Amino acid sequence: MSFSSLGLSPSLLQILADNKYTEAYPIQKEAIPAIIQKKDILGIAKTGSGKTASYVLPLLMNQEGAERKKNRHVNALVLVPTRELATQVLDVFKLFSAGLTEPVKTQAVFGGVSINPQMIALQGVNILVATPGRLLELLDANALHISDIDTLVLDEADKMLNMGFKDEMDRIFAQLPKKRQNLLFSATLSEDIKNIQQLVLHKPQVIKIDEEKDPIDLIQQTAYFVDPEKKGPLLRHLIASQEMDQVLIFTSSIQKADQVANKLRNNGIEARPIHSKKSQGARTDLLTKFKYKKLRVLVATDLLARGIDIEFLPYVINYELPRSPKDFIHRIGRTGRAESPGEAISLITPEEEHHFKVIQKKMKKWVDRIDGNVVLEKQSGK
Known part of the structure; x- marks a missing residue:
């Protein structure tokens, strides 16, 4: 109508x-x-x-x-x-x-x-x-x-x-x-x-309004299994190779959010961290810039998972897994909103594999699995 x-x-x-x-x-x-x-x-x-x-x-x-x-x-x-x-x-x-x-x-x-x-x-x-x-x-x-x-x-x-x-x-x-x-x-x-x-x-x-479709069904999920030391290079490769112009990345701590954002910036990808140690004015400014695509990458903690509401956000990346499966669903739910498709990517180390199985079981969905180490090897021409 x-x-x-x-x-x-x-x-x-x-x-x-x-x-x-x-x-x-x-x-x-x-x-x-x-x-x-x-x-x-x-x-x-x-x-x-x-x-x-x-x-x-x-x-x-x-x-x-x-x-x-x-x-x-x-x-x-x-x-x-x-x-x-x-x-x-x-x-x-x-x-x-x-x-x-x-x-x-x-x-x-x-x-x-x-x-x-x-x-x-x-x-x-x-x-x-x-x-x-x-x-x-x-x-x-x-x-x-x-x-x-x-x-x-x-x-x-x-x-x-x-x-x-x-x-x-x-x-x-x-x-x-x-x-x-x-x-x-x-x-x-x-x-x-x-x-x-x-x-x-x-x-x-x-x-x-009864949703005809589970919102998770609108989200294309992919999991890259990767060695811990290769997470950063894989993250940068995915952002560059898929030409992601608006991506929200989640980490499990303030310190890690700062580290990931700094590393991305050092490699030519415009990124900023957002978390509870930022002033309200700084957080509002970052959210506004991100929402209107004046900032390519926002790196957040779970504290803000529920507060980021962007109608057509195309990409969410779990750099680290949250403790709770509910938090995982809230994270990836920042994309796939208002009947618009979105993509959620999770980077999984061997230590996180068991926890990721628990998360998949709780949300009753099994996620496509890709070997991230092989992806990086192909990218480097080995």
């Missing part, structure tokens, strides 16, 4: 066309018309299903002609669990609001950075994307008001509850107006979500 049949404004349709968005995903087909009609929504859809645009587009449309509230009184509030997701959601708002006939100002606020610049940036904001902790800090400082918002969005509500934000969310709900539109999105329909649904939503339209 095309976006033109969903009730969006001509300016938004033009922005979509300019950015080569033609067909709406299932969650977008159902959510966009309902949100435009000011209905409450309970959307159950996996990360990477096109969920963010399903509320960003109709929110922008509803705000385009909306009456502007007093300064520092926001029209719409989007609550998210992490700083990384806040930045990603803001990027989507900025992308689709760039050519609106009436400007809609969106801002993101989150912890880990100075609060003062965020306070200043709240001037004239229409839509606010926020993590719960930083939002409460700003409310306590009287830097903004949410007592008369029109729309509340809870994005990845399951993660917010799992990460222990329930008390913060209760405090926020106490400051919201009783009459408002509520949009709740979650990857799962857990008991916690059912409870918060009863508290927040009023006669919601329930949208549950």
